Amino acid sequence: MSSYKSALRHHARDLAPLATLLVLILFFSVFTSGFFDLYTFSSVLKQASTRAIVATGLTFVLLCAEIDLSVALVATLAACQMGVLYKWILDTGPAVLSAAAPDGTFTVSLAGALLVLILPVLTGLFVGLLNGLLTVWSRLPSFIITLAMMEIARGLASYLTKGAQYPDMPGVLPKAANEGIFLGSSFELPYSVFVCGGLLLAAHIVLTYTRFGRYVYMTGGNREAARLAGVRTGFVVVVCLAICGMTAGLGGLMNAGWLNSAGVNQNQHLLLEAIACVVLGGTSLFGGEGGIKNTLIGVLAFTVLDVGLGYVTWVDEFLRRSVMGLVLLAALLLNGQLAKIRQD
Amino acid sequence: MLLTCENISKSYSGVEALRQVSLQLRAGEIHGLVGANGAGKSTLMKILSGALSDFKGTITMDEEPILMGDPHEALAHGIAMVYQELSGVGKLGVAENLFLGRQPQGRFGFIDWKMMNRQAREFLATVGLELDVTRPLESFSLSIRQMIEIARCLQAGSRLFILDEPTSALSPPEKERLFQLLAQLKEEGKGIVFVSHFIEEVLEICDRVTILVDGRLRSTLPTAELSKHEVIHEMLDGKDMSTEEAMEEAVQLPPKSHEKPLLQLHSLGLKGVFENISLEVSPGESLGLYGFVGAGHQELAHCLCGSQKADEGELTWQNQLIPLPVPHRAVQMGIAFVAADRAASIVPKEENFKNITLAHLDTAIGHWVTPAKEIAVAAPCLEKVGCQPPDPRRKTGSLSGGNQQKVVLGKWLLDEVRLLVLEEPTRGMDVGAKREVMELVRDLKNKGAAVLIASSEPELLLAHADRILVLRRGVVTRELFDCRVDKAELMRHA
Numbered sequence: 047m048s049s050y051k052s053a054l055r056h057h058a059r060d061l062a063p064l065a066t067l068l069v070l071i072l073f074f075s076v077f078t079s080g081f082f083d084l085y086t087f088s089s090v091l092k093q094a095s096t097r098a099i100v101a102t103g104l105t106f107v108l109l110c111a112e113i114d115l116s117v118a119l120v121a122t123l124a125a126c127q128m129g130v131l132y133k134w135i136l137d138t139g140p141a142v143l144s145a146a147a148p149d150g151t152f153t154v155s156l157a158g159a160l161l162v163l164i165l166p167v168l169t170g171l172f173v174g175l176l177n178g179l180l181t182v183w184s185r186l187p188s189f190i191i192t193l194a195m196m197e198i199a200r201g202l203a204s205y206l207t208k209g210a211q212y213p214d215m216p217g218v219l220p221k222a223a224n225e226g227i228f229l230g231s232s233f234e235l236p237y238s239v240f241v242c243g244g245l246l247l248a249a250h251i252v253l254t255y256t257r258f259g260r261y262v263y264m265t266g267g268n269r270e271a272a273r274l275a276g277v278r279t280g281f282v283v284v285v286c287l288a289i290c291g292m293t294a295g296l297g298g299l300m301n302a303g304w305l306n307s308a309g310v311n312q313n314q315h316l317l318l319e320a321i322a323c324v325v326l327g328g329t330s331l332f333g334g335e336g337g338i339k340n341t342l343i344g345v346l347a348f349t350v351l352d353v354g355l356g357y358v359t360w361v362d363e364f365l366r367r368s369v370m371g372l373v374l375l376a377a378l379l380l381n382g383q384l385a386k387i388r389q390d
Numbered sequence: 391m392l393l394t395c396e397n398i399s400k401s402y403s404g405v406e407a408l409r410q411v412s413l414q415l416r417a418g419e420i421h422g423l424v425g426a427n428g429a430g431k432s433t434l435m436k437i438l439s440g441a442l443s444d445f446k447g448t449i450t451m452d453e454e455p456i457l458m459g460d461p462h463e464a465l466a467h468g469i470a471m472v473y474q475e476l477s478g479v480g481k482l483g484v485a486e487n488l489f490l491g492r493q494p495q496g497r498f499g500f501i502d503w504k505m506m507n508r509q510a511r512e513f514l515a516t517v518g519l520e521l522d523v524t525r526p527l528e529s530f531s532l533s534i535r536q537m538i539e540i541a542r543c544l545q546a547g548s549r550l551f552i553l554d555e556p557t558s559a560l561s562p563p564e565k566e567r568l569f570q571l572l573a574q575l576k577e578e579g580k581g582i583v584f585v586s587h588f589i590e591e592v593l594e595i596c597d598r599v600t601i602l603v604d605g606r607l608r609s610t611l612p613t614a615e616l617s618k619h620e621v622i623h624e625m626l627d628g629k630d631m632s633t634e635e636a637m638e639e640a641v642q643l644p645p646k647s648h649e650k651p652l653l654q655l656h657s658l659g660l661k662g663v664f665e666n667i668s669l670e671v672s673p674g675e676s677l678g679l680y681g682f683v684g685a686g687h688q689e690l691a692h693c694l695c696g697s698q699k700a701d702e703g704e705l706t707w708q709n710q711l712i713p714l715p716v717p718h719r720a721v722q723m724g725i726a727f728v729a730a731d732r733a734a735s736i737v738p739k740e741e742n743f744k745n746i747t748l749a750h751l752d753t754a755i756g757h758w759v760t761p762a763k764e765i766a767v768a769a770p771c772l773e774k775v776g777c778q779p780p781d782p783r784r785k786t787g788s789l790s791g792g793n794q795q796k797v798v799l800g801k802w803l804l805d806e807v808r809l810l811v812l813e814e815p816t817r818g819m820d821v822g823a824k825r826e827v828m829e830l831v832r833d834l835k836n837k838g839a840a841v842l843i844a845s846s847e848p849e850l851l852l853a854h855a856d857r858i859l860v861l862r863r864g865v866v867t868r869e870l871f872d873c874r875v876d877k878a879e880l881m882r883h884a
Binding site: 278 | 727735736751758
């Protein structure tokens with residue numbers, strides 16, 4: 047009995063996020079009509095994609111006990127850059143990047159499309175790298191550095207778009223974010239699942255089975271001990287923030303595809319949502335604990351909550367955001383309590 | 391009699407820290423308090439300053455018994471504690487600190503800045519300090535801050551000043567200045583308790599000195615006719631022979647190693663801590679660095695491994711002149727560092743096997759890190775260092791201090807150790823764990839590693855060092871080898 051109990055206590059913290067996810071699904075299934083449906087689940091998967099991508103990079107950053115507040119605006123910057131670049135190629139771009147469509151209009155060639163998709167992700171990577179280098183070099187908290195970077199990214203995005211919306215983009219983006227493979231008549235497995243799944247899997251492998259992954263955990267668990275054991279903790283922090291910038295850029299593209307438009311006003315809630323997803327999954331804000339498995343569950347739980355509240359008719363529409371906050375608070379408190387039990 | 395303590399006893403969970411200590415402090419007297427590490431000095435100070443409440447015995451002030459156990463009460467009785475780490479609000483001005491909570495108020499209850507600054511200036515002048523009282527406290531040097539702190543207590547009406555290692559961070563002229571202030575306080579009829587490791591200073595400034603040994607009062611003697619030698623013997627002779635008898639005897643240190651040195655340090659300096667330190671260690675040799683707390687030997691160990699950045703100095707490593715390494719490079723070179731602060735050596739929330747493989751993940755585990763591979767490497771290592779229990783999956787933070795230290799040592803055993811640098815390697819461990827840890831160190835040495843032990847425990851160095859450098863305030867005062875040496879001898883040079 048005691049071994050069973052101790053095992054349960056030991057895993058209490060790992061199980062809490064999963065329990066939260068299941069309770070939320072159960073709750074919305076019982077107390078709303080129409081939630082428990084295959085259609086809902088494919089829409090949860092679609093809506094989870096941007097958060098999952100951004101949260102993946104953020105997991106690296108939180109694990110090494112740093113934070114990145116610039117993710118949402120880096121995502122926006124990447125999306126805006128993509129929109130502007132695409133329009134530029136259509137209007138005035140060099141011949142290599144554009145191609146004549148059969149009906150005589152101009153369209154973007156494969157090389158052009160790749161450029162439009164890859165360059166914004168590299169921008170994200172670059173901003174993340176800058177975040178990391180500045181944080182390590184200045185010895186200021188990443189909180190401050192990335193806060194400043196957030197505003198810089200916002201300004202650049204505004205400057206690029208001049209406030210306009212860019213509805214044109216490579217067709218693969220809206221397709222990946224909005225469409226999928228129909229399995230049966232009502233369940234659609236969105237293409238974005240493959241993107242997110244691949245990314246999450248790669249991140250999981252890096253964090254769990256490589257030296258770098260171990261160094262991330264150890265740097266977050268006790269930076270001084272890691273440093274004295276020969277881990278280049280500064281390098282680890284720089285790489286984690288660079289990865290986070292890159293995934294933020296990718297997430298921005300995915301969200302632009304979902305909205306079918308790029309502009310400076312998207313991703314308003316993305317920062318807090320992505321942090322909430324990671325933390326809801328049980329990854330510690332203080333580093334060293336958690337992982338991609340946790341983030342996956344956190345993203346799903348958060349998105350179920352988000353989508354599920356749309357089915358709730360007995361809450362004033364204007365209060366929904368508050369209800370979401372309350373449920374989040376409850377789940378986080380529960381996680382915190384369970385973490386304490388495990389430590390005792 | 392200003393203050394009298396009678397039969398003070400205090401135990402921490404069954405271990406007696408003070409046993410029946412009686413002490414009389416006179417007004418107009420500087421009273422020294424000396425004793426080895428763990429003799430009970432700090433416990434006695436804590437009781438006198440009201441930081442500890444559950445002790446036995448009585449304390450009377452001006453022939454009136456007083457209740458102690460609350461720092462505020464102690465202050466109200468006029469007992470002021472001046473700590474090594476300075477108090478005060480660094481960002482506020484000197485005058486504000488002087489009058490903290492008692493600022494002179496003008497009309498409408500606003501602070502009367504002009505009056506406050508003037509009063510502060512006048513008051514500080516009476517203790518020989520002339521400075522800009524509007525400047526923030528933190529902009530002044532440690533010695534000035536210390537004198538301001540004393541002045542603040544004086545201004546608040548304190549009559550008994552307890553100073554904990556007040557000179558450990560002061561330069562000789564600063565020390566002179568402090569001594570002048572103490573002499574002035576003495577003239578004014580205040581009582582002063584001067585707690586210090588530096589016996590010459592105690593003899594210089596104090597009227598009487600009380601020597602504590604193993605929590606007991608050994609003796610209280612007038613300093614007029616006392617020599618440093620006699621004080622050290624008082625501190626050592628009174629030892630409880632049953633626990634420390636082995637350490638009493640003099641030890642014969644071997645002659646200097648003839649092997650080519652593995653490393654030579656050239657004129658290493660760290661501002662305010664030590665300067666121009668040169669030393670060398672050979673393979674298979676164990677070099678001890680001895681000094682009192684604050685002598686700089688511990689920082690020296692940190693600088694050598696890159697844990698702390700030295701201001702100047704170079705290293706000859708296997709005949710190559712190189713700059714001092716950063717930790718990452720030091721690990722590659724085969725320098726293993728065990729810091730005194732165990733909290734900086736382990737990742738407490740992670741399992742033993744992860745702590746063991748951390749330093750040599752690349753060579754011991756390879757590209758793909760899997761728990762199975764790691765446990766296969768870590769389990770024998772834990773057995774070898776004698777970690778109890780040798781469970782690779784146990785969280786390192788849940789182990790006792792001695793076992794944590796074995797994990798820290800075990801971490802380095804996965805690859806060749808060329809230089810092992812230890813800082814207070816056995817602090818806070820029981821006798822058994824101490825022996826086992828030092829056994830591991832001896833093994834490494836016998837296998838040809840050079841060992842450097844920085845410690846303030848003479849017993850440890852006498853038992854485990856082949857050659858000992860003694861440091862005093864950042865300067866090497868003595869190199870001991872090929873001679874008989876005992877504890878008293880070591881302490882005399884420190």
